[in-house]
Amino acid sequence: MYLCNPNNPTGLIVTKDEVKQLLDGLPSGMPVLIDEAYHHFVDDPNYATSVPYVIEGRPVIIARTFSKIAALAGMRLGYAVASTENIQKMRPYSMGSINALVKWGGVASLKDTASQIDVKRKTIELRKKTASELEAHGYSVIPSETNFFMVSIGREIQPVIEEFRQKKVMVGRPFPPMTTHMRVSVGTAEEMDRFMKAFKEIFPAKTRTTAAI
Template sequence: MSENLWRGTINQLDPYIPGQAAKDVENQGSLKEVFRLATNENPLGASPKAVAAMQQAVLESHYYPDLTSLNLRRKLGNLHGIDPENYVTGNGADNIITLVIASFVNPGDEVVYCTPTFSEYHKNTLLVGGTPVEIPTTKDHKFDLEAILDAITDKTKLVFICNPNNPTGTIVEDHELREFFRRLPKHVVGVLDEAYGEFINIPNYSTGVEFMKEGLPVITIRTFSKLYGLAGMRVGYAFAKDEFIRPLQAVREPFACNRVAEAGAIAALEDEEHKQNVLTSNKQEMDRLIKEFCSLGYSVEETHTNFLFIDMKQDTNKLSAELFKQGFIIRPCAIWGYPTFARISIGSAEQNTKLLQALKEIRNKEASQV
């Protein structure tokens, strides 16, 4: 059989399972309107300036993009006050995760992180022959920094901290995170996944930008998929001190960030008004949904993202199927070991109103059948 030719780790890998695409559901012909609240996309879309820049860039799509995304790296450097040479760009944050693990992990090396969290840490560690070391999150669904430190051995090469964490939306105190990176042994590199970092709404909260400037041993990963609404364009990046960023640049595939995507990302960074509109809308709708969900008897974890992690006090696989009949796609969390929880993206005001109405109708229907 041809499977005998496969690399030995292939059978250990679970494919990434995204939320079902709205167009796929619509094309089935059963629903005229679909609300995709499972993949944490930006309901306001990309900046109009970014859209215009991408449309213009399409006219030059017969040219290769800049090999290293120099203009984007310069724009990011101006934003963060970091030398552009300390950045690397890629085809989404997941591609950056692949580069980080490929750059540092040899067969037999360990990669430590808490779970539940983003599945690509596990997959990419196995792919290079490394050993994933998974630590449970705390009872309040936060990364357990002390347990991670206790799990580090001579074989440990990387530790991943997803902050805010996906799927729980929780964060750890920034002073605890700073101390954690200071305590890492010299043979271990910290990786801070801040895919949702721009949504943290805590005054003076330190992020990877501050940690890098303080010389801490950390690689920070970010994306344009969430706040900036460019999920379909796949733009991610990392920044770190020179000795950490050089191996990523070495293993990065040529032209990893395409011309259209780079144009959109640069323009998105320049549209501060759209960014603030997204953050304001997200906060308003988050507060409204939390209040309404609590009135329905659900428990909602404190979040610092554009999604909610909710204990809906019932089998959310079954509830998800009922919502699907009305055109709503949410993310049941049984796959992470939380059968009564769901991760629900914060949609537009209209989407959220319709979701709440659908949930109330399902509840009333269930009550009438008792």
């Protein structure tokens, strides 16, 4: 079983109670891979990491990446938390080794908790600010716990991507079947202002009653 929590591309979480219900309901021994790539951006107290289930001895494998909160996507570094037995089973499928620079970069980023706190705070602040501006403009936003969110635009996304591109704003690719939603990554304050300006030029203001659901 595979669970992406928080989820990409919706940004939604599966709560800690729901994860427990899911794990308790599975046939014993069934391996569960839980992808926590966006774990660091969560603000909702109803979410919890599933690492304790590994420690407790359940067949859970947690995947984490340095590509998100640590902004080291180009380094291609991630890790899994799992029992020794499950790690040994996965080892033959490993893509190879990592170089020394990547190793030191990963260690430095784990130690730099102050930066992680700062990135988290700024991301949550801008996520909330942009979402409320979009809602005020009449467009509903899926409540996200990640460093991106989805806004319902009420029409097909593909041509809209080009309209944004012409304004020098890059928005997410289509995520079928959600092709009338746009996925927006949270950038800097200045980038989010540019995004909002472009959004308002492309999409007319709607009253709450006509807002897309």
